[in-house]
Amino acid sequence: MMICYILRYVKVVFIIWLCLIESIQCKPSFEVLDPSYDQKNIRVIKIKDKGKLVYIAKIEDQLHQKKYCVKQYYSEDRIFLSLKEVLISRIAESVGIPVNCVRLILAETPFPCKLYKKRIATLHTFIPGKSLRNSGKYPKVDIKQFIRGSKILGITRSIIDHMSLSANLAQIVALDTFTGSTNHSRGNIYFDEESNDFYGIDLKKAFLENLSRSACENIKKMATEKKFTSREIDALKIYRDTLKELIAKNPPGDICRHLDTLLKEAQLKKLRYFFGDKYVYLSQNKFARLTSNSIKECKVMVFQNYDSAKKLVKLLDEIIKNYKK
Numbered sequence: 001m002m003i004c005y006i007l008r009y010v011k012v013v014f015i016i017w018l019c020l021i022e023s024i025q026c027k028p029s030f031e032v033l034d035p036s037y038d039q040k041n042i043r044v045i046k047i048k049d050k051g052k053l054v055y056i057a058k059i060e061d062q063l064h065q066k067k068y069c070v071k072q073y074y075s076e077d078r079i080f081l082s083l084k085e086v087l088i089s090r091i092a093e094s095v096g097i098p099v100n101c102v103r104l105i106l107a108e109t110p111f112p113c114k115l116y117k118k119r120i121a122t123l124h125t126f127i128p129g130k131s132l133r134n135s136g137k138y139p140k141v142d143i144k145q146f147i148r149g150s151k152i153l154g155i156t157r158s159i160i161d162h163m164s165l166s167a168n169l170a171q172i173v174a175l176d177t178f179t180g181s182t183n184h185s186r187g188n189i190y191f192d193e194e195s196n197d198f199y200g201i202d203l204k205k206a207f208l209e210n211l212s213r214s215a216c217e218n219i220k221k222m223a224t225e226k227k228f229t230s231r232e233i234d235a236l237k238i239y240r241d242t243l244k245e246l247i248a249k250n251p252p253g254d255i256c257r258h259l260d261t262l263l264k265e266a267q268l269k270k271l272r273y274f275f276g277d278k279y280v281y282l283s284q285n286k287f288a289r290l291t292s293n294s295i296k297e298c299k300v301m302v303f304q305n306y307d308s309a310k311k312l313v314k315l316l317d318e319i320i321k322n323y324k325k
């Protein structure tokens with residue numbers, strides 16, 4: 001009797017612990033991708049078929065009451081961007097950064113709302129709220145670390161100022177710095193009035209720039225120009241701590257191996273666009289133009305950004321340690 005009671009207690013504690021891990025680490029279970037899941041439970045909410053680059057369908061898993069977005073690029077040449085979204089999402093999940101979680105829907109997997117039935121698609125957890133572009137609440141907040149046409153690359157004083165609004169924003173900026181991501185413009189950052197917080201979507205533009213190196217240069221310059229305020233230092237602490245975790249949990253070799261696994265899963269070879277060192281079916285130049293960078297360039301960027309991120313953490317450690325109010 002006593003043993004039964006203890007076993008039941010242990011089971012309950014274990015289940016609570018699993019739920020906590022899932023919510024803390026932002027590791028959703030994506031039940032809809034389980035081969036045993038009955039897809040009749042999926043309801044289509046809305047289809048957005050007018051974008052320049054992507055087709056998006058909002059769907060609901062009525063069985064588990066969860067919402068998702070199915071995303072496919074119109075052009076088959078941009079499939080590498082889908083893989084980058086999964087890659088960056090996994091990196092974000094490793095430390096619980098609030099961006100949408102993304103999984104691959106394989107080419108051979110039938111799934112409702114796939115516009116191109118025989119191509120890969122991505123499945124994204126649904127982010128509630130409105131984009132900063134569409135919500136009137138924060139008209140000035142912008143954390144994008146790249147301004148086309150100007151020379152701005154990497155974190156700026158104004159980004160640090162915006163980071164101090166919420167830990168979520170500081171974490172997203174750290175993710176972008178670590179992964180060289182330049183796509184979190186106001187249209188890709190969401191504000192949810194219910195939780196009163198910010199979330200990121202659209203992770204396709206990654207490992208294009210060494211934003212960690214730019215951050216080192218920019219922060220050194222900022223420190224000599226004007227003393228940081230204590231608000232800015234608090235934001236920089238979250239930024240640094242998130243970078244530390246990202247560095248500890250995502251060694252560059254692991255990121256590249258994960259990318260290789262995704263390339264294999266996506267079977268890009270069959271689609272003629274596999275770009276490991278062995279299979280080249282399209283000229284490197286054309287591929288680089290279509291996907292912003294080649295797989296080789298992407299991997300070089302993974303290592304460069306990682307090295308610079310370690311230097312950036314050292315610099316931030318020093319600035320934070322020596323800070324006097």
Ligand SMILES: Nc1ncnc2c1ncn2[C@@H]1O[C@H](COP(=O)(O)OP(=O)(O)O)[C@@H](O)[C@H]1O
Pocket residue numbers: 048051052053054056069100124125126127128187188201202203
């Ligand atoms: N995870 C998501 N949650 C909620 N809405 C999303 C999500 N992903 C995409 N969307 C919607 O689809 C639009 C386009 O998706 P996005 O990933 O930003 O691609 P792109 O900017 O290349 O068109 C977004 O502006 C948003 O309205």
Ligand SMILES: [Mg+2]
Pocket residue numbers: 187188202
């Ligand atoms: Mg977008």
